[in-house]
Amino acid sequence: MRWNWRAWRSRLVHLWRGSLRVRTIVITVVLAALSVTVIGIVIATSVRSNLFDSRRDQVLAEAGRATVQAQQMFTTAAELGDSPDLQSTADSVLDAVQLSTTANYLAFLRAAGQEGPIRLDPRVSRVFETGELSVSTELRETTAEASGTEIAWQSVAVSTETGSQPGIMTGTILDTVTAGRYQLFLFYNLADVQSTLDFVQSTLLFGGIALVALFGGVAYLVVRLVVGPVRIAADASEKLAAGELEERLPVRGDDELATLARSFNRMADSLQRQIRQLADLSRVQQRFVSDVSHELRTPLTTIRLAGDVLYDQRGDFPPTTARTAELLHAQIGRFESMLADLLEMSRYDAGAVQLETDPTNLVRLVEESIASVEPLAQEKGSEIRLVAPGGYFEADVDARRVRRILQNLLGNAIDHGESRPIVVYVDSDADAVAIAVRDYGVGMAPGVVERVFDRFWRADPSRQRTTGGTGLGLAISLEDAVVHGGELAVWSQPGEGSCFRLTLPRRAGTAWHGASPLALPPDEEAVA
Structure with missing residues (x-):
C-alpha cells in the first residue's frame, strides 16, 4: 500500500489551520x-x-x-x-x-x-x-x-x-x-x-525531554482552559447564526472569560429582541400587503367591469370622454398587473412559493414567449431571432414561472432595444439549461447594473414603456430563478446593449453550481 503523502499533508495543513489548540x-x-x-x-x-x-x-x-x-x-x-x-x-x-x-x-x-x-x-x-x-x-x-x-x-x-x-x-x-x-x-x-x-549529558537529555513534556502539558492545560470557552463561544455563535436564538453561554466565576460570556449573552438577548421585532414587523408588512392586495381585488373587479363597459362604448362619447375611457382602461390593466406582482412578492417574502415542475422543452417555451411579444416588437421595429444550437433542451421546470421570466426579459429588451434586433439564445449541457436575451440598445452603466434587480427601481423612469411595467418584473424574475436553484445574471455596457442570462438545473430539486452553458454575453460566432 503506497503512502499518500498529499492526503496526509492536506490533513496536517487542515489540522494546523483549523485548530488553535x-x-x-x-x-x-x-x-x-x-x-x-x-x-x-x-x-x-x-x-x-x-x-x-x-x-x-x-x-x-x-x-x-x-x-x-x-x-x-x-x-x-x-x-x-x-x-x-x-x-x-x-x-x-x-x-x-x-x-x-x-x-x-x-x-x-x-x-x-x-x-x-x-x-x-x-x-x-x-x-x-x-x-x-x-x-x-x-x-x-x-x-x-x-x-x-x-x-x-x-x-x-x-x-x-x-x-x-x-x-x-x-x-x-x-x-x-x-x-x-x-x-x-x-x-x-x-x-x-x-x-x-x-552521565551529565544523559542527565541533561532526559531532564530536557521531561522539561519539554512538562511544557507541553502546561500548554495543553492552559489552552484547554482558554481555548475551550472560546470554542464554546464559537459554537454558540454558529447556532445563533443558524437561527437558534435561545443559545447562551454558561457563566462561571468572575474572571475575563466569565465577563466575555456575560457580554455575549447580553448581545444575544439584544439580537434576539431585535430579530423578533423585525420578524414581527416583516410579518405585519407581509400580511398588510397581502390583505390590501386581496381587498383591492374586489373593488378593482367592479372598476374593471365598469371600465370595460365605458371602453367598449367609447365610440359614442365625445373625443375627450373617449380618451378618458382609454386611459382608464389602460391604467386599470396596469393596476391589476401591479396587484398580481405585489401578491407574488408577498408569497416569496412569506416563503409560501411552491414549484409545479414538469418536463418542459425550453425551445418550445421560448418560441411561444417570442410569439406572444412579436406584435409589440414589430410595433417598435425590432426583429427577434432565436438561436438554439442544440443540446439537452428538456428540463424539469415550472413552465409558468419560466414563461413569466421570459416575458419580463423580452419586454425590457423591446423597450430598451432602440428598434434594433433582439437575439434569444438557448443552449444546454448534461446538468443545466441556459436562456439569454440580448439586445443592442442603450445599455446600462455599471452603477445601474448593480441595482437592476431592486424592487420598484427603474434605470430611466422618464423612458416611455411599451409593456407598461410595474418596477417589480426583474425582482420577481430573480426570485423565480432562485427558487428553481438557478441564477439570473446580467451584462450591460452603455451604447452596446444588455444581456440577461437565465441558468436553471435540468433536474428538479437540485442546485446548479457549475458553469453556465452560455457565456455572458454569448459568443455570437460560437453559437451562430
Missing part, C-alpha cells in the same frame, strides 16, 4: 525544545570544557613533577659516576615515574638529530608495540622544541576492545648527561572524565 501546543513545545536544546548544549559544553581543563592541568602538573624527578635522578647518577650502570639507572628512573604518576602508559624514546652510538634501549608500553597507541610526529616535534621544564601535550585516543578511549599524552625532554637527550611520553586515560561527561 494544536497550533498553540505545537508552537509551545517547539520553542521549549529549542530553548532546552540551546541551554543543554551550553551547559554540556561548559561542563565538558571545565572537566577537560581541570584534568589537563592536573596531568600537566603531575607530568612536570615526574619530569623534574627523573631529570634529578639522571643528573645524580652522572655526578656519582654510574655511567656503566646507565641502563639500570634509566630503568629505575622510568619505574619511579610510573610509581609517582597516574599515567597509564609511557614511551621513552631517543630524541632525533643526535649522533653517536645508542647506549640506552628505548622503552615503551605494550600498547605502543601493538599499535593501539602511537606518538604523533607533531607531538615529537613540539616536544623537541620545548625548553626547560615546558610540557608539550596533545589530545589522543587509545583503541581498546571496548572501543576508543580519550586521553592526554604529554611529552618532555630528559637529558641523560652521558647518553644524550631522550623524550619521555606519558599517556593519561580520561575515561573517568568521559564517563562523568556522558
Whole structure:
C-alpha cells in the first residue's frame, strides 16, 4: 500500500489551520525544545570544557613533577659516576615515574638529530608495540622544541576492545648527561572524565525531554482552559447564526472569560429582541400587503367591469370622454398587473412559493414567449431571432414561472432595444439549461447594473414603456430563478446593449453550481 503523502499533508495543513489548540501546543513545545536544546548544549559544553581543563592541568602538573624527578635522578647518577650502570639507572628512573604518576602508559624514546652510538634501549608500553597507541610526529616535534621544564601535550585516543578511549599524552625532554637527550611520553586515560561527561549529558537529555513534556502539558492545560470557552463561544455563535436564538453561554466565576460570556449573552438577548421585532414587523408588512392586495381585488373587479363597459362604448362619447375611457382602461390593466406582482412578492417574502415542475422543452417555451411579444416588437421595429444550437433542451421546470421570466426579459429588451434586433439564445449541457436575451440598445452603466434587480427601481423612469411595467418584473424574475436553484445574471455596457442570462438545473430539486452553458454575453460566432 503506497503512502499518500498529499492526503496526509492536506490533513496536517487542515489540522494546523483549523485548530488553535494544536497550533498553540505545537508552537509551545517547539520553542521549549529549542530553548532546552540551546541551554543543554551550553551547559554540556561548559561542563565538558571545565572537566577537560581541570584534568589537563592536573596531568600537566603531575607530568612536570615526574619530569623534574627523573631529570634529578639522571643528573645524580652522572655526578656519582654510574655511567656503566646507565641502563639500570634509566630503568629505575622510568619505574619511579610510573610509581609517582597516574599515567597509564609511557614511551621513552631517543630524541632525533643526535649522533653517536645508542647506549640506552628505548622503552615503551605494550600498547605502543601493538599499535593501539602511537606518538604523533607533531607531538615529537613540539616536544623537541620545548625548553626547560615546558610540557608539550596533545589530545589522543587509545583503541581498546571496548572501543576508543580519550586521553592526554604529554611529552618532555630528559637529558641523560652521558647518553644524550631522550623524550619521555606519558599517556593519561580520561575515561573517568568521559564517563562523568556522558552521565551529565544523559542527565541533561532526559531532564530536557521531561522539561519539554512538562511544557507541553502546561500548554495543553492552559489552552484547554482558554481555548475551550472560546470554542464554546464559537459554537454558540454558529447556532445563533443558524437561527437558534435561545443559545447562551454558561457563566462561571468572575474572571475575563466569565465577563466575555456575560457580554455575549447580553448581545444575544439584544439580537434576539431585535430579530423578533423585525420578524414581527416583516410579518405585519407581509400580511398588510397581502390583505390590501386581496381587498383591492374586489373593488378593482367592479372598476374593471365598469371600465370595460365605458371602453367598449367609447365610440359614442365625445373625443375627450373617449380618451378618458382609454386611459382608464389602460391604467386599470396596469393596476391589476401591479396587484398580481405585489401578491407574488408577498408569497416569496412569506416563503409560501411552491414549484409545479414538469418536463418542459425550453425551445418550445421560448418560441411561444417570442410569439406572444412579436406584435409589440414589430410595433417598435425590432426583429427577434432565436438561436438554439442544440443540446439537452428538456428540463424539469415550472413552465409558468419560466414563461413569466421570459416575458419580463423580452419586454425590457423591446423597450430598451432602440428598434434594433433582439437575439434569444438557448443552449444546454448534461446538468443545466441556459436562456439569454440580448439586445443592442442603450445599455446600462455599471452603477445601474448593480441595482437592476431592486424592487420598484427603474434605470430611466422618464423612458416611455411599451409593456407598461410595474418596477417589480426583474425582482420577481430573480426570485423565480432562485427558487428553481438557478441564477439570473446580467451584462450591460452603455451604447452596446444588455444581456440577461437565465441558468436553471435540468433536474428538479437540485442546485446548479457549475458553469453556465452560455457565456455572458454569448459568443455570437460560437453559437451562430
